[in-house]
Amino acid sequence: MPTGELRSPPKSTNNSTAVIGFEDEGWLWSQIKAEARRDAESEPALASYLYSTILSHASLERSLSFHLGNKLCSSTLLSTLLYDLFLNAFATDPSLSSAAVADLRAARERDPACISYSHCLLNYKGFLACQAHRVSHLLWRQARRPLALALHSRVADVFAVDIHPAARIGKGVLFDHATGVVVGETAVIGNNVSILHHVTLGGTGKVGGDRHPKIGDGVLIGAGATILGNVKIGEGAKIGAGSVVLIDVPPRTTAVGNPARLVGGKEKPSKHEDVPGESMDHTSFISEWTPSSCSLPVGHTAAAAKVTVTGSPPHYQQPCVLAV
Template sequence: MARPQTSISAVDPVWDRITTEAQRAVSDEPLIGGFVHATILHHPSIDKALSYRVAAKLASNEMSMMVVREVVDQAYADDPTLVEAARADLVAIFERDPACHRLLQPILYFKGFQAVQAYRIGHYLWSKGKRDLAYFFQMRVSEIFGVDIHPAARIGKGIMIDHAHSVVIGETAVVGDNVSMLHSVTLGGTGKEEEDRHPKIGDGVLIGAGAKVLGNISVGHCSRIAAGSVVLEDVPPCKTVAGIPARIVGEAGCEQPAISMNHMLGPWEG
């Protein structure tokens, strides 16, 4: 007769590292102990910590933290890919942002990470037909973080929005996996057109600060958009574009520009 299997509790090295970092942070700076305990150490898992953090940021006199947290907890329970995407976003920021020295930091302090996780809940609600609740999440993300992402927009995983100030992503925009963008980026339309009217950003794209990508155009995978550019036409894969209006100025310069985060134009470019 086969021996019954013994259940083994799940091992989560990412969450273990976050809690270890949190304990060290409290030891180093006791004044933030209440904040870190409430946000990290009181929770048994990363999804519970994330639901608390999103709810704490989005709650208002119009919707209590308890209600917001119930919405987020339900979304995470119903769709585990939301937490998978959050993990990928967390690792992306840790690997790409030289100002990020601990996995703990984005959860506690980085509004780009927090805004994207709140957007993901809004997108989940939108996909379930809960449009007004999704709009509420969009409104609060815009008010709190200065990031306006329509809940119908489709955004992949491994996303880093650095500094995350004045970022706008429109209703029919699509953003692939492992994309990095900086502050003041707009993925918008070109006027009053309806239907499919926003950009489609491929995997691994790097979008510089202040860049505007407008209209139903495609930005090919692993391309770079220089800071301050206005992109109005399709961008082929693995190219660098710059200027107003943007034009191709060279190759992307590496296989994964969104990971290398190299914004400098080479001597053959510009």
């Protein structure tokens, strides 16, 4: 173990209901500083950067406020103004701090590419976009909507992540890669959800009203998936990459395809025991796929059907991996 690095606390056995307390926040901030000191010693070129963003600050809230302010500032929206805005938000709503801690833990535990907490804090744009959204959501609830929308616009410009300020997001959320994520105004995302890049939680074309998806706790949404309308994705469900979901998805089931269907059939869909949003298991449903579980178009063979798991030919857009 590198010098100065602290040992990780045991993972919580039920992240969906875990309470992030002061001790956990204090431990995590100490860990982040230890990592920053280690990296500053091993990479002198980063020493000034790490000092200004992490080591010079007394708390995670101050470090995050400073870093977000510098990331999102513009020639007319000053970093000092944003720093004060973020810091005041943390003081106003302590749940923002516990949410940031839960999100950092989620990235470190679920993403094997995340080498440290400080790496996530400084470099994960999905994490940073989510923390900025939480502040814009607070502003939205305070009826400070022009400022909330201005912050939302800067997040979209800088991080290529478009989350409407009114959208509600739980804790322990991982936006992995995050590029191209769109979350609509009336969308709700539960706790311990993992969302990959180019995911859209979109509307139905209504002028207003409740028109966006509701994502339950522990859900995993694969890259490029599109979920449209006021549909409910049940707790612990899994949405396959590239799927277009227009229907409710029951808890602990898997929906795949365009349009998405339930693996195992809509009458008795196959169920899994794990929590995909935490396990990050994208492909376990494939083991249940057999040629008999789908209807093949005329002229297609069972062997050819396997091609549709990763890419359907233009004339056959519904992967036969799914029973109806």
